Amino acid sequence: MISGAKAAALAALLLVAAPAFAADLTLAELLRAMRGVTQADAKFVERRDIQLLSVPILTSGRLSYVAPDRLEKLTLEPRRELMSVTAREVMIAPDDAEATVIPLDQAPELRALVDGLRATLAGDEPALLRAYDATLTGQQAAWQLDLVPRTERLRKLVQHLHIEGQGTSLRRVDTVDANGDRSAMTITPQ
Amino acid sequence: MRVAQLIWLLLVAGSLWLVAHVAISTDMSAFLPRNASPAQRVLVEQMRSGASARLLIVAIEGADAPVLAGLSRRLGEELRNAGPFAQVQNGDAAATARDRDLIWSNRYLLSPAIDAAHFEVPALRAALERDLALLASSAGMAAKSLVGADPTGEMNRLLPLLLRGAARPTSEDGVWISPDRKRSLLLVESKAEATDLDAQEHAVALIREAFAQLGSSAKLTVSGPGQFAVEARRQMKHDVGLLSTVALAGVTIVLLVAYRDPRLLFLSLLPVASGVLFGFAAVALGFGTVHGITLGFGDTLIGEAVDYAIYLFLQSGERRSIWPTLLLGAATSIVGFAAMLLSDFDGLAQLGLFTIVGLATAVAVTRFILRPLGITATMRPLRLPNFGRAAPIIVALLALASLAYLLTRPVLFDASLHSMSPVPPELETLDRQLRSDLGAPEFRHLLVLPATVDTERVEPALAGLVASFDTPSRILPSHATQLRRQQSLPPTEILRARFDEARRGLPFRDDQFEPFFAAVEAARTGPLLDVASFEGSALGLRLRGMLGGGSVLMPLYGVTDAAAIESSLRAAGIEGAVLVDLRQESDLLLGRYLHEAIALALIGGGAILVLFAATLRRPARIAAIVVPLVAASLVAAAISHVAAGALSVFHLFGLLLVVAVGSNYALFLERRLERDRLFRSLIVANLCTVIGFGVLSISSTPVLRGLGSTVAIGTALSLVFALLLTREEA
Numbered sequence: 001m002i003s004g005a006k007a008a009a010l011a012a013l014l015l016v017a018a019p020a021f022a023a024d025l026t027l028a029e030l031l032r033a034m035r036g037v038t039q040a041d042a043k044f045v046e047r048r049d050i051q052l053l054s055v056p057i058l059t060s061g062r063l064s065y066v067a068p069d070r071l072e073k074l075t076l077e078p079r080r081e082l083m084s085v086t087a088r089e090v091m092i093a094p095d096d097a098e099a100t101v102i103p104l105d106q107a108p109e110l111r112a113l114v115d116g117l118r119a120t121l122a123g124d125e126p127a128l129l130r131a132y133d134a135t136l137t138g139q140q141a142a143w144q145l146d147l148v149p150r151t152e153r154l155r156k157l158v159q160h161l162h163i164e165g166q167g168t169s170l171r172r173v174d175t176v177d178a179n180g181d182r183s184a185m186t187i188t189p190q
Numbered sequence: 191m192r193v194a195q196l197i198w199l200l201l202v203a204g205s206l207w208l209v210a211h212v213a214i215s216t217d218m219s220a221f222l223p224r225n226a227s228p229a230q231r232v233l234v235e236q237m238r239s240g241a242s243a244r245l246l247i248v249a250i251e252g253a254d255a256p257v258l259a260g261l262s263r264r265l266g267e268e269l270r271n272a273g274p275f276a277q278v279q280n281g282d283a284a285a286t287a288r289d290r291d292l293i294w295s296n297r298y299l300l301s302p303a304i305d306a307a308h309f310e311v312p313a314l315r316a317a318l319e320r321d322l323a324l325l326a327s328s329a330g331m332a333a334k335s336l337v338g339a340d341p342t343g344e345m346n347r348l349l350p351l352l353l354r355g356a357a358r359p360t361s362e363d364g365v366w367i368s369p370d371r372k373r374s375l376l377l378v379e380s381k382a383e384a385t386d387l388d389a390q391e392h393a394v395a396l397i398r399e400a401f402a403q404l405g406s407s408a409k410l411t412v413s414g415p416g417q418f419a420v421e422a423r424r425q426m427k428h429d430v431g432l433l434s435t436v437a438l439a440g441v442t443i444v445l446l447v448a449y450r451d452p453r454l455l456f457l458s459l460l461p462v463a464s465g466v467l468f469g470f471a472a473v474a475l476g477f478g479t480v481h482g483i484t485l486g487f488g489d490t491l492i493g494e495a496v497d498y499a500i501y502l503f504l505q506s507g508e509r510r511s512i513w514p515t516l517l518l519g520a521a522t523s524i525v526g527f528a529a530m531l532l533s534d535f536d537g538l539a540q541l542g543l544f545t546i547v548g549l550a551t552a553v554a555v556t557r558f559i560l561r562p563l564g565i566t567a568t569m570r571p572l573r574l575p576n577f578g579r580a581a582p583i584i585v586a587l588l589a590l591a592s593l594a595y596l597l598t599r600p601v602l603f604d605a606s607l608h609s610m611s612p613v614p615p616e617l618e619t620l621d622r623q624l625r626s627d628l629g630a631p632e633f634r635h636l637l638v639l640p641a642t643v644d645t646e647r648v649e650p651a652l653a654g655l656v657a658s659f660d661t662p663s664r665i666l667p668s669h670a671t672q673l674r675r676q677q678s679l680p681p682t683e684i685l686r687a688r689f690d691e692a693r694r695g696l697p698f699r700d701d702q703f704e705p706f707f708a709a710v711e712a713a714r715t716g717p718l719l720d721v722a723s724f725e726g727s728a729l730g731l732r733l734r735g736m737l738g739g740g741s742v743l744m745p746l747y748g749v750t751d752a753a754a755i756e757s758s759l760r761a762a763g764i765e766g767a768v769l770v771d772l773r774q775e776s777d778l779l780l781g782r783y784l785h786e787a788i789a790l791a792l793i794g795g796g797a798i799l800v801l802f803a804a805t806l807r808r809p810a811r812i813a814a815i816v817v818p819l820v821a822a823s824l825v826a827a828a829i830s831h832v833a834a835g836a837l838s839v840f841h842l843f844g845l846l847l848v849v850a851v852g853s854n855y856a857l858f859l860e861r862r863l864e865r866d867r868l869f870r871s872l873i874v875a876n877l878c879t880v881i882g883f884g885v886l887s888i889s890s891t892p893v894l895r896g897l898g899s900t901v902a903i904g905t906a907l908s909l910v911f912a913l914l915l916t917r918e919e920a
Contacts, residue, residue, distance in 0.1 A: 048325075048330070050325065050330075050334055051699065051702060052325065052334060052337055052338060052698060052699060052702045053322075053325065053697045053698060053699065054697050054698070054699050055697040057325060057326050057330070059326060073328065075327075075328065078326060079323065079326065079327070081327055081328060083328040092327065092328050092329055094323075094327060100329070103361065105360070105361040105362055105363065105364065107364065108363050108364040110332075111363075157331075175331075177331065179335070181331075181334065183331070
């Protein structure tokens with residue numbers, strides 16, 4: 001027989017410990033945690049299946065994030081290329097050609113697309129919810145964030161973004177666009 | 191009823207009919223010379239209907255940048271659905287949707303890359319390899335939707351066509367905003383010509399209404415040539431309405447005090463009203479239209495015409511008839527203004543005709559309608575003061591000081607557009623600010639080519655000599671070029687065979703390029719493009735702007751060496767090309783306008799001298815008339831110069847009026863025996879003139895202000911000087 005005092009202590013323990021391993025994570029909690037991250041580096045492998053091609057496109061390289069808004073994707077294979085994203089612009093610099101700079105102010109669709117990832121990393125809730133309906137499932141140890149564009153305009157570019165993560169690190173980003181082409185990026189933190 | 195009254199009534203009826211039926215023009219071209227050079231004609235055409243003249247800049251301010259962007263987007267949508275706008279640009283992709291469609295569906299006729307080799311196996315293979323690299327890149331997600339229909343990347347090549355000039359405004363959420371993010375900006379092009387003021391007014395009102403319906407507290411500003419003209423017209427109407435009421439009230443009080451008889455007041459206005467009416471009718475008959483400015487300035491002849499009745503009523507009963515003097519005074523004015531009839535500018539010639547007919551009418555009505563009524567106002571004569579011997583010295587000193595001042599001015603006459611412009615300076619400043627917000631380059635040079643010249647040959651001749659240029663052949667390639675491109679497109683079976691070979695070994699699926707084959711086949715067998723194909727698009731509008739009036743107009747940006755361009759065009763064997771520097775042309779034109787006005791004023795002055803010499807004969811009498819007039823004109827010119835910084839055409843016109851009105855004073859005063867009796871009539875006449883014009887000098891329109899103060903000061907001085915210089919003979 002468990003004494004009343006012991007039962008009370010156990011109940012208290014359960015209550016305190018519950019969020020750590022059992023309770024569902026909320027979007028606000030996730031984004032608050034993400035805001036604590038100032039820098040992150042990772043390797044990625046991306047696989048793109050597109051209708052035009054009979055074989056998938058495989059690329060790999062490194063990702064780096066510096067709070068609040070600088071995101072770099074350095075593709076090493078099959079061809080070296082640096083893409084950097086800030087709150088204001090996207091720059092794509094292939095190794096063998098001139099860099100293209102796209103100011104995001106002039107490309108609102110691209111901004112929304114970029115914001116899906118950038119706002120998640122920065123924990124920028126207003127920016128995220130401006131463009132997307134967000135659904136978060138899972139616990140802190142393994143969460144899934146599903147983002148669906150709010151506007152028809154944006155859904156013509158991307159149907160669905162699916163982000164998986166552990167704690168504050170992203171593990172997978174899947175993208176499905178309007179004609180069913182998909183890309184799957186697997187991320188390994190360094 | 192007398193014959194004179196019958197004739198007068200018939201003329202009034204006829205003139206009223208003309209007033210009701212003749213259009214009042216506000217077209218600036220009336221103030222441009224009749225035998226204009228081709229370059230000047232281009233300038234006038236640009237001012238009237240050029241795209242930049244029809245452009246309104248709309249600014250929204252007073253909210254956060256995202257709110258301003260949203261308002262701009264919604265206002266743009268509203269205006270695009272409204273009728274009177276040819277295009278509404280605010281950076282929103284929706285504004286260029288139709289143009290994108292046109293370029294996309296005609297890419298194989300428009301792209302300069304299309305030739306026979308472009309669809310041979312090696313070129314196709316190279317294009318597919320580029321596509322593959324593109325798909326694998328970070329831009330791949332955006333590019334893949336185009337690859338299936340446009341594997342050779344023609345659309346990418348043609349996208350620069352959508353840029354207007356070199357303008358790259360900053361953006362917020364995809365729509366244009368000022369660099370300080372305080373104003374969102376729209377460019378609205380009205381379909382109506384810039385000089386169609388009613389249509390412009392309607393367009394501006396529509397923009398304001400559409401904005402009001404958005405229910406925002408932000409502030410809307412509309413700027414641009416059309417808005418300026420509308421605003422200037424409104425301001426002038428307001429001024430003329432208010433000021434003429436004030437002037438009429440002042441003149442009425444003066445005349446009532448002088449006459450003590452309301453009947454005479456009414457009769458005094460009869461010659462004036464008839465003069466304005468017949469002057470209007472004469473211009474309508476002679477020119478077909480009456481310019482608004484003519485009407486505005488012509489009305490100022492009231493200042494002189496009202497004097498005739500005053501002289502009649504206040505001086506009758508004298509021993510000698512007033513008529514020889516009055517007729518000579520009127521003849522002086524008519525001779526002075528007759529020089530303007532010679533003008534090459536319709537505007538000046540209209541002013542001349544209006545004034546001459548108006549004054550002749552006023553004299554005739556006074557002589558043949560009013561005099562037979564036999565009415566005189568009773569009044570006691572005033573003693574003319576005797577100013578002694580110092581007076582001539584004072585007048586001479588004032589005149590010489592004024593002359594010295596005028597001769598030492600670095601800028602005596604301002605011939606710039608600014609001096610003619612009815613636009614208040616603060617509106618001009620705002621417009622310049624908005625234009626720089628938009629990063630809109632001011633294009634200054636236009637290359638004018640005969641319609642027969644193939645503009646595709648012009649393009650290489652311009653390479654390296656200008657920063658950029660627009661040409662119709664970029665939007666609509668020549669028939670020959672389109673045909674050559676069309677004929678270089680292979681039939682579907684051949685294209686498929688070559689494409690399959692080019693694709694060998696690459697991971698492209700074979701069923702993904704049907705849109706490409708269909709598009710090439712459609713271009714190969716479809717019609718070629720003509721001007722009508724671009725109907726309803728911004729490209730079409732740009733095209734029509736360049737293909738106006740039997741010649742081709744190419745805007746050139748960043749011209750540094752006009753001579754080099756001309757010689758390069760000659761070397762390329764291009765005949766009949768004229769490079770027009772719009773700013774220089776307009777300066778030249780306005781300079782010519784001013785020089786002609788000065789020359790005509792001098793001719794008019796000379797003619798008046800000849801008239802005096804012929805009628806007065808004795809040098810002493812001539813001097814008694816001319817000296818006070820010259821002195822008054824010099825002092826009035828100096829005072830106007832001090833007030834305005836420089837003299838303009840309108841000051842000159844004012845000085846001519848000073849001579850016309852002032853000569854009457856001098857002529858009457860010169861009749862030595864009766865001048866004591868005349869004193870009061872002259873004072874009354876001058877008071878009316880000073881009130882009439884003095885009121886104009888508080889107008890908010892710079893042009894009216896200059897004219898009003900010059901005439902008010904000048905006529906008052908004419909009278910004072912004439913009085914000072916006339917001494918009783920012992």
